[in-house]
Amino acid sequence: MSTFFALLFWFATVVIVLGLAFKIRQYWVTPAPLKIPTTPAPTTQAGVVYRMAKEVIVFESLFKSNKWIWVFGWMFHVSLALVLARHIRYFQEQPWFWVNIIQPFGKYAAFTMVIGLLGLLARRFVVARVRYISAPSDYLMLIMLIFIGISGLVMQLVVRPDIIAIKEFFLSWMGLSIVDISFNTPLIIHLSLVALLMIIFPFSKLLHAPGVFFSPTRNQIDNPREKRHISDWAAKLETNNKG
Amino acid sequence: MADFETPELFKHIHIPKPVPGAMESVGPFIAKPDHQTALGFPAELVDNWEQKAVDAMGEAVKKYRGLAVFLDSCVKCGACTDKCHYYLGSSDPKNMPVARQDLFRSVYRKYHTPAGKFLSKLGLEWLIGAKTMDKSVLDDWYNYYHQCSECRRCSVYCPYGIDTAEITMAARDVMAQIGQGMKYSNEIIAKVYKIGNNLGLPEPALADTLEGLEEDIEDETGVKVELPLDRKGCDILLITPSADFFAEPHVDGLMGYAKVFHEAGVSWTISSKASEAANFGLFIGNYDNMRKISLRIREAAIDLGVKRIVYGECGHAWRVGYSFLNTLAGPFDFLDQNYPIPQHICEFTHDLIKKDKLKFDPSENDWMTLTFHDSCNVARGSRMGDKAGGQFTIPRDIIKTVCNNFVDMAPETIGEGTYCCGGGGGLLTDDLMAVRVKGAMPRMTALTNVVKEDGVTHMAAICAICKSQFSKVLPYYNLGMDMIVSVHQLVSNAIILTGQESEKGEPETAESKPE
Numbered sequence: 001m002s003t004f005f006a007l008l009f010w011f012a013t014v015v016i017v018l019g020l021a022f023k024i025r026q027y028w029v030t031p032a033p034l035k036i037p038t039t040p041a042p043t044t045q046a047g048v049v050y051r052m053a054k055e056v057i058v059f060e061s062l063f064k065s066n067k068w069i070w071v072f073g074w075m076f077h078v079s080l081a082l083v084l085a086r087h088i089r090y091f092q093e094q095p096w097f098w099v100n101i102i103q104p105f106g107k108y109a110a111f112t113m114v115i116g117l118l119g120l121l122a123r124r125f126v127v128a129r130v131r132y133i134s135a136p137s138d139y140l141m142l143i144m145l146i147f148i149g150i151s152g153l154v155m156q157l158v159v160r161p162d163i164i165a166i167k168e169f170f171l172s173w174m175g176l177s178i179v180d181i182s183f184n185t186p187l188i189i190h191l192s193l194v195a196l197l198m199i200i201f202p203f204s205k206l207l208h209a210p211g212v213f214f215s216p217t218r219n220q221i222d223n224p225r226e227k228r229h230i231s232d233w234a235a236k237l238e239t240n241n242k243g
Numbered sequence: 244m245a246d247f248e249t250p251e252l253f254k255h256i257h258i259p260k261p262v263p264g265a266m267e268s269v270g271p272f273i274a275k276p277d278h279q280t281a282l283g284f285p286a287e288l289v290d291n292w293e294q295k296a297v298d299a300m301g302e303a304v305k306k307y308r309g310l311a312v313f314l315d316s317c318v319k320c321g322a323c324t325d326k327c328h329y330y331l332g333s334s335d336p337k338n339m340p341v342a343r344q345d346l347f348r349s350v351y352r353k354y355h356t357p358a359g360k361f362l363s364k365l366g367l368e369w370l371i372g373a374k375t376m377d378k379s380v381l382d383d384w385y386n387y388y389h390q391c392s393e394c395r396r397c398s399v400y401c402p403y404g405i406d407t408a409e410i411t412m413a414a415r416d417v418m419a420q421i422g423q424g425m426k427y428s429n430e431i432i433a434k435v436y437k438i439g440n441n442l443g444l445p446e447p448a449l450a451d452t453l454e455g456l457e458e459d460i461e462d463e464t465g466v467k468v469e470l471p472l473d474r475k476g477c478d479i480l481l482i483t484p485s486a487d488f489f490a491e492p493h494v495d496g497l498m499g500y501a502k503v504f505h506e507a508g509v510s511w512t513i514s515s516k517a518s519e520a521a522n523f524g525l526f527i528g529n530y531d532n533m534r535k536i537s538l539r540i541r542e543a544a545i546d547l548g549v550k551r552i553v554y555g556e557c558g559h560a561w562r563v564g565y566s567f568l569n570t571l572a573g574p575f576d577f578l579d580q581n582y583p584i585p586q587h588i589c590e591f592t593h594d595l596i597k598k599d600k601l602k603f604d605p606s607e608n609d610w611m612t613l614t615f616h617d618s619c620n621v622a623r624g625s626r627m628g629d630k631a632g633g634q635f636t637i638p639r640d641i642i643k644t645v646c647n648n649f650v651d652m653a654p655e656t657i658g659e660g661t662y663c664c665g666g667g668g669g670l671l672t673d674d675l676m677a678v679r680v681k682g683a684m685p686r687m688t689a690l691t692n693v694v695k696e697d698g699v700t701h702m703a704a705i706c707a708i709c710k711s712q713f714s715k716v717l718p719y720y721n722l723g724m725d726m727i728v729s730v731h732q733l734v735s736n737a738i739i740l741t742g743q744e745s746e747k748g749e750p751e752t753a754e755s756k757p758e
Contacts, residue, residue, distance in 0.1 A: 130319075
């Protein structure tokens with residue numbers, strides 16, 4: 001079992017790192033030939049950073065759009081961030097001091113994460129418009145995350161696995177060696193689904209995470225009159241004669 | 244879709260339950276071979292079009308980062324589902340922005356993503372909503388990508404800024420490339436190439452029209468205000484939508500620009516070569532055509548030796564002018580760099596108002612109570628002035644200067660959240676009347692509310708398409724077709740020309756500003 005999970009996570013790590021690197025490179029090198037910020041838009045680089053920060057940290061556009069999705073979505077993402085931060089301790093001999101500080105918050109975040117996810121899932125069933133646009137994968141993705149959250153909660157509250165052993169396992173896993181430990185059922189579910197999540201990340205809508213930073217409607221400066229914007233392939237068209 | 248029902252208006256804009264297939268149709272007329280080839284597209288649907296469409300999609304994703312990001316990033320959260328005026332007015336779920344995008348995304352996923360290719364081999368592509376490119380998909384594309392006015396309202400509300408307009412444009416471009424373009428837009432672009440403007444108005448007719456307008460202004464005011472055509476060595480080249488030359492209320496706006504130029508003491512001209520601000524290359528999502536149309540403006544500016552370019556009231560033209568002209572036809576290093584290139588007529592007039600160079604009698608507009616419709620392309624795809632949001636304040640400042648009675652519509656229906664008139668994006672054609680009337684529902688709701696509550700009598704706009712669309716659809720909602728006016732028509736009514744014969748005598752109200 002230890003060997004299986006070690007191999008699975010090495011594989012999943014390679015997939016998510018290379019997959020994301022490939023997608024980010026694609027977004028990076030693909031030109032945005034025209035200025036298409038959704039206006040009113042910032043007229044300076046600093047303004048764009050501020051706009052993007054609001055978008056990524058407080059989901060500004062979603063807040064404008066729909067308060068229910070915002071409540072559930074924001075609750076889920078902030079909780080997830082806390083939960084992930086809490087898990088850093090499994091990968092460091094001596095965790096950073098702030099990782100220790102947030103431990104209790106991360107504990108409660110697991111609840112709010114699952115509540116947020118259940119809210120989002122309920123919307124998929126209840127709101128006819130959202131039901132119409134949902135593919136099976138949209139439900140499955142939420143269910144997978146809910147199971148990850150619940151299996152984590154079960155380990156926290158009901159059947160505590162040997163946390164010290166798990167930490168040992170991952171520390172040596174990072175050094176490319178395998179330590180034999182025992183896995184209980186919730187841990188098996190938890191780790192399997194996390195690995196699956198990592199593997200599908202670069203092939204699915206989870207690409208919204210890097211995608212948002214490359215969205216030209218949000219990351220472009222509104223200065224087309226002041227500064228000429230031209231992409232490489234468009235510049236080539238200009239080798240044709242022009243007045 | 245010859246017969247259709249005009250949506251019922253409620254006090255608040257009503258979010259309907261989805262009614263699948265409500266707007267199913269064959270779509271607008273398909274472009275004739277001549278109009279396809281004039282734009283560089285195949286005359287008719289090519290052999291093996293399925294594969295060619297798939298290939299063209301792949302090319303588009305390589306050329307446009309926005310498209311690549313938008314196709315990958317949607318999480319189907321549903322935030323956009325109640326934001327499109329066509330969905331609100333028609334109840335057809337394929338008019339929800341995300342569903343419209345999915346018509347394209349589902350094919351993209353199948354052929355151009357690892358997940359789609361892998362799952363297709365297992366016969367499991369339905370799991371991620373991936374679809375095969377076939378006739379039914381093409382039919383849906385043709386129908387529903389011509390029920391989008393590319394107004395970008397959805398992009399305001401999307402947490403990732405996904406702009407359905409970009410996907411609509413890509414889909415229309417793919418369809419044109421496989422031989423199934425749209426008649427209305429392509430015919431018009433062909434006319435621009437052949438004659439110089441959307442309406443096919445040749446130079447002599449244009450000269451005649453402008454002369455007639457000069458006479459009208461002289462009859463009305465006693466002042467000789469010129470509307471020059473192809474005059475060399477002027478300060479300003481005016482680029483305006485050709486509807487301004489004859490349609491109501493557009494032409495009253497053109498007379499307004501002429502009076503402002505006259506009072507400003509600048510020399511200006513219209514060009515018969517570039518006698519059209521509109522650029523339908525935007526609507527069909529084709530960079531080459533959009534560029535070719537834009538280059539006429541550059542050439543006209545060089546030929547006539549002007550120092551500045553000013554745009555008349557036209558929404559999408561201003562988006563192309565403001566956001567893209569420098570890219571498509573720049574650099575404009577031969578123009579006077581002390582002025583924005585290009586400049587909007589509202590910016591021009593607003594500057595003069597701020598400098599107190601114009602005299603007005605706003606009581607000339609006292610018989611009206613005005614509201615202002617923010618045109619989608621101006622609101623969400625451009626700017627005026629040097630501050631973000633100037634596109635909202637500048638036209639309103641002008642209206643409030645020349646009119647005493649002004650009321651805004653509900654805040655969520657104007658500004659960046661403005662509802663499209665329903666006729667933008669190349670849909671201003673009679674064969675799409677059902678789409679246009681239904682799509683106007685949200686704006687008509689907001690307008691009807693201010694008519695009832697605030698006694699609004701007229702709605703001003705700065706877009707030729709909005710003006711034409713409203714003239715046509717207002718009667719469907721029991722409102723008068725002449726409710727729609729040009730902003731510079733209001734300026735024209737109120738401006739006091741130097742030496743003007745006035746029945747009122749002294750221009751005593753010139754300085755008085757409302758509130």
